[in-house]
Amino acid sequence: xxxxxxxxxxxxxxxxxxxxxxxxxxxxxxxxxxxxxxxxxxxxxxxxxxxxxxxxxxxxxxxxxxxxxxxxxxxxxxxxxxxxxxxxxxxxxxxxxxxxxxxxxxxxxxxxxxxxxxxxxxxxxxxxxxxxxxxxxxxxxxxxxxxxxxxxxxxxxxxxxxxxxxxxxxxxxxxxxxxxxxxxxxxxxxxxxxxxxxxxxxxxxxxxxxxxxxxxxxxxxxxxxxxxxxxxxxxxxxxxxxxxxxxxxxxxxxxxxxxxxxxxxxxxxxxxxxxxxxxxxxxxxxxxxxxxxxxxxxxxxxxxxxxxxxxxxxxxxxxxxxxxxxxxxxxxxxxxxxxxxxxxxxxxxxxxxxxxxxxxxxxxxxxxxxxxxxx
Ligand SMILES: *Cc1c(COP(=O)(O)O)cnc(C)c1O
Numbered sequence: 001x002x003x004x005x006x007x008x009x010x011x012x013x014x015x016x017x018x019x020x021x022x023x024x025x026x027x028x029x030x031x032x033x034x035x036x037x038x039x040x041x042x043x044x045x046x047x048x049x050x051x052x053x054x055x056x057x058x059x060x061x062x063x064x065x066x067x068x069x070x071x072x073x074x075x076x077x078x079x080x081x082x083x084x085x086x087x088x089x090x091x092x093x094x095x096x097x098x099x100x101x102x103x104x105x106x107x108x109x110x111x112x113x114x115x116x117x118x119x120x121x122x123x124x125x126x127x128x129x130x131x132x133x134x135x136x137x138x139x140x141x142x143x144x145x146x147x148x149x150x151x152x153x154x155x156x157x158x159x160x161x162x163x164x165x166x167x168x169x170x171x172x173x174x175x176x177x178x179x180x181x182x183x184x185x186x187x188x189x190x191x192x193x194x195x196x197x198x199x200x201x202x203x204x205x206x207x208x209x210x211x212x213x214x215x216x217x218x219x220x221x222x223x224x225x226x227x228x229x230x231x232x233x234x235x236x237x238x239x240x241x242x243x244x245x246x247x248x249x250x251x252x253x254x255x256x257x258x259x260x261x262x263x264x265x266x267x268x269x270x271x272x273x274x275x276x277x278x279x280x281x282x283x284x285x286x287x288x289x290x291x292x293x294x295x296x297x298x299x300x301x302x303x304x305x306x307x308x309x310x311x312x313x314x315x316x317x318x319x320x321x322x323x324x325x326x327x328x329x330x331x332x333x334x335x336x337x338x339x340x341x342x343x344x345x346x347x348x349x350x351x352x353x354x355x356x357x358x359x360x361x362x363x364x365x366x367x368x369x370x371x372x373x374x375x
Contacts (some may be wrong), residue, residue: 003354005306005346006185006298010349011249015241019191022237027199031233034213042196044243044375045180046154046164050173051198053205057212060159060181063195064129065227067177070207071153073098073126080120081129081157082112083238083314083326084334089157090315100324101125103346104331108274110287111138113333119148127153132161132171134310135187135253135284136275137330140166147347155313159195159310159366162188172198187253187284192225195237198367252348253283256355260286260344263359267366271340285310286346296365303361309345 012019022037031037038056046054057063073079075097080141081089083102090100103120105112111128128147130138140156147154154175158164159172162180172178180186181195199205201220210217214226261272271289287310290296301309315325328335344358 001349001357002043002304003306003353003358005308005345007349008184008189011108011347014349015245018241019238022130022241023076023234023254026233026237029164032034033229033233034230035187035233035367037233038231040137041236041240042245044240045360046198046241048170048246049178050170052200053202053210054196054238055212056200057195057197057208057230058231059193060091060179060195061088062212062229063159063179063181063197064088064155064157065095066208066211067155068085068098068127068178068195068202069211070094070204071127071230072157074155076124076135077128077341078122079129080117080125081315082131082133082250082339083316083335083356084110084311085131085157085315086159086311087315087318087320088159089129090211090321093129094196097128099124100315100321102324102326104333105133105337107333109132109136109139109276109279110337111136112143114139114142117143118150118193118223118349121146121150121152125150125152127155129157130175131157132164134273134287135161135164135282136168136273137161137164137279140169144174148221150207158218159183160186160284161282162186163246163280164282167278176201178205182235187233187250187282188233188239188242191234191238192235194231194239195287196231212274216316243295249348250282253346254281256346256350257281257283258361259288259355263356264288264362267363269366270362283346286344287341288344289340290342290366291340292369293340295369296362297342299365299368305358305361306345309341310343311339311341314338360374 042054077098156175158171159181182190211226211228215226
């Protein structure tokens with residue numbers, strides 16, 4: 001039996017009637033760009049995150065980039081983030097003309113290490129972007145503390161953390177803004193591209209609304225130079241339906257993570273994800289670490305177990321960022337993760353026999369390695 005890394009069709013089959021009804025309503029009303037379906041999603045998503053406002057946008061990358069612009073960040077400024085993230089986190093900083101400055105992650109949670117942050121702050125630093133990687137929030141209390149002491153803005157990259165919690169507070173509600181992607185494979189995924197920013201800050205909220213729509217206050221009244229980053233009506237309608245299921249899907253993911261832990265705990269040479277106390281991990285990605293990752297990945301693929309790697313090359317070793325002046329060895333934890341990380345199948349529709357199969361095949365690979373190294 002094949003186990004897919006991700007199965008969007010299996011999820012769709014559980015909600016198809018609701019989705020088709022929602023799409024029909026958009027088609028019937030021709031509200032394709034922005035409009036009532038987007039506004040209704042914004043209201044429910046803001047409430048879900050525990051924030052006053054949400055702004056629906058075209059993608060998570062737009063949400064990061066426009067948040068920085070709304071804070072007035074640009075050329076000559078520095079913004080601090082981590083090397084162990086999806087490329088877009090750093091890319092959005094560069095798109096504003098500012099310079100990404102990197103700080104390594106904590107070895108247990110794979111999120112920004114607060115102990116390393118302060119030494120990276122200079123007179124040019126304007127903001128920090130902690131990334132809630134794989135669905136677990138960064139250590140926000142110390143990070144917020146440092147940011148406030150230095151007068152820095154905080155952008156939570158919550159693109160992988162819809163519904164994750166830190167001491168009872170939802171992802172996106174702690175920093176000045178929280179940024180979300182609704183790329184189809186995310187825990188809350190659209191049927192196309194979409195993103196959002198959540199915030200309590202009235203000024204940033206108003207600025208984001210202008211920026212996403214060519215700086216228009218009303219039609220033909222352009223207050224500033226923006227862009228077109230509006231959310232589609234169809235995506236707004238789909239996301240409103242899917243938001244109603246998000247908590248259930250997240251707890252199903254947590255259940256599957258606990259199955260993996262039961263089956264794989266104690267396996268020699270395998271590091272499982274660790275949930276820090278006070279944090280609610282929503283397992284966007286179930287990432288384990290092991291030596292000899294390439295061989296294990298190839299063996300599992302051969303046995304029809306879909307796997308992936310998040311992320312094989314950290315930001316500072318990407319060709320596009322050769323100019324930042326970092327080198328191999330600059331960020332040892334991120335580099336070790338890049339070499340060892342392996343993402344296993346993780347979604348609400350995985351059944352227990354599939355999880356069992358993944359675990360058994362993975363353990364088989366580990367045993368074969370032990371035998372090989374012993375002989
Ligand atoms: C997905 C993702 C993004 C980008 O979102 P898009 O909607 O694909 O533009 C940014 N940061 C992180 C951490 C992500 O996982």
